[in-house]
Amino acid sequence: MVNRLSSRPQLIAVLVFVFIALAPLVVIFTQQPPYLSPPQLLSDPFLQLPTDTSVRVVWFTEFSGTRHSVAYGQGLRQVAIANTTKLTRTREDQKSRVGEQTEDALVYQKPTPRDIWRHEAKVTRLTPGQRVPYRVTSVRNDGQIVKSNPFTLASAPPPHTPLKILLTSDHQLMPMTAVNLQKVAETVGNVDAVFLAGDLVNIPDRASEWFDDNRGGAFFPALQGHADYKLEYNNITTLYTGGELIQHAPLFPATGNHEVMGRFSTDSGLNDQFNDPLPRQVAAEIYQQISSLLNPNHNPNGLKDNSFNTDTYNEIFTLPSNENYYAITFGDIRLISLYITNIWRTPSLKPNAKGRYREREADLNNPTAWGYGQHIFEPIKPGSPQSNWLKAELNSPEFQQAKYKIVMFHHPPHSLGDNIVPPYTDPIQTIERDRKGKITAVRYDYPHQADYIIRDVIPLLETAGVQLVLYGHSHLWNRFVNSQGIHFLESSNVGNTYGAYLGEKQRQVPKGKEYAATGDPNGLEPILPTIAPLRGEDNQPLPYIASKDITVFSILDTSTGIVSSYRFDTTKLDSDVIEFDEFKVAPVRRVR
């Protein structure tokens, strides 16, 4: 045969014939499976990146489809065509709770890519201050059309527009998140924007945590009124749907530690990958030494795959910057969102702890398995790109002239919670060796005086007249005011709590070190809620809410400058939402 086809034209002719003959089979085996279900969107649309005259509408499908568009304006007569991209890292795995998988590994035995398409249309020529109806349409590959319900959109509000902003964080599919967002919608109605100080889901590459976790509490359903989350108390089950919020209002997130995936793998579970980031510099050093082993195919994502990434978060949201820090003007507010977060590691000092203070004994001679303590993902120290950007932004006319100057980031500067310890600084590594040079311990310290937030960031914010700092991470509600009058609010008792450490209750800190076991390590006293504080067992008012039964949300009303915090007791079904605290965000004295 080879001999008979030795002439080149003959060989090419045969190859072309074989290709044409096999083409239908290739199409059959590679096309999307026939649809058995009615057409549906994977999420409702939500709003992003408003400008004076435009806003982006974003939604997701599990089909590539065609003719994805937004109809908007009076009579829905105007049309904006969407740009479609495919999410590159979304997967499901053994621990997903999606579809038929109701316990570990029933369907997925290892991380399995999940095909999800994202559609984004820029809706333009909007009149500032004017809200208009819209709906989105996608056409499935088999020609079936699917439309969303109608919602409303608006461009960025002009100055002096009274706004209600939801201040929230740490949703993470926690038990009370859906009821929290439902109570927001029931209490406030449509909010104008959502400021979310990080930790949107638990594992960012696990698609179902964003869209369709089968326990009913995924990120988008909870913020879009489609949750289906059951809370049980005293044998009474109550179903919560969340609130229809972000179909009508832009969402402005900050990058939390749960937006960051660690080292990429096709085998190890997604939880393990999430918990396995390497500092970029360490990865670069290891990588240089063994790059052919780690990256035999010369993947351009090599360094990222062997350290950490925020790809899924970046692919889902359209933010004002390609960095994970940005600023935006929204009505009378100038909001700065910073990338201030580090990997969370256990405080345990046990030999098997890959912890914040030590490496695991079994890993001592294997630096690629070390955790490198609670390392910081994006520097904020003086001279870093983020610090330089922040200084320029604080000096900009947009910031200086704004009525409300708000800064949001994930890691707490002041808190009674657990996660404020140890200080926010690069871990100082100490390697102990025996007389033969063998490593006997690897430890990490975090000097209090080197806390980048307290030492470097807060003084900049004081100088610039920032009025409110919003953050999360410890899952409780507490607030503080410093001597310059900056308000600090941690409104993260949304879905659950990790406790408050005051009085008898002590954080787990190493003995003989300076880490604070109780109170705010950075020296402020918590403010007692001004309206209706909870009371402790001794009937004294508590300066915090740290509860697994009582959920909390906060609303900034720009017409008054008042931040109101509300609580709802999920064990008392017929009880009302109670406003328990108010404070006013007002211009503060600038420090020179």
Ligand SMILES: [Fe+2]
């Ligand atoms: Fe966090």
